[in-house]
Amino acid sequence: MKFIPAAILLAALSGPALAQMTPVGTWQSIDDKTHEAKSQIRISESGGVLSGRIEKLLRKEAKQDAVCEECTDDRKGQPLIGLEIIRGAKKAEGKDVWEEGKILDPENGKSYTLRLTPVEGGKKLEVRGSVLGIGRTQTWVRVQ
Template structure:
């Protein structure tokens, strides 16, 4: 009986750690060029096995509450940056701790990039790669508890 209780205890203790190995949650993105925190993005499960992410808070000094996505060319054109869906339709790769096949929007230039997200350091950080063909860039986002 003690072995059974120990096993249950280990499962209970491990569950929060396993739950963190997902992109779901609130993240602070760090500009890969300047090293500055730019925004906070909340990534959620849409309920159909895909993840979407919304720009929840802007951290740049010159950010204004009413700023719009003037560079966007799709349904997000001229929509407020706050609350803007910048990640769409990321799916978990089979057998890996990687989410891909989605798109990420750079609201500064209005472009959509192919997305790949990989939780690292036990889910405390998230590598976010946006690419067009062989060209792209990777940012490391930090989980906000």
């Protein structure tokens, strides 16, 4: 009976560590050129499908009331803060990778095929956007 409280404590402490190997959470995107924080994105999960919205614009010169002027779908003219930029990503079977979704670049209004891969114990997230296999990978940093 003495071991039951210790087992409960161990399970409670290990739960958050295991939960970090998921894209679910809040992330800072980093500008490829300046290496400065660009925005804060919250990724959530519903029914096994991920979506992600911009929560904050972090650049000093960012207009907090900016809208997605370049978007061509239902997001055209929508405020950047609150804008859904990740849609439809699902966990690949047997891997810590989420695929089959799309990511929107609000700067050019284009959507790309998405792959999300937590790395460094879930402290960072590799975000790959591509078209016909050609694309780029950004590394986002988890907000603690």
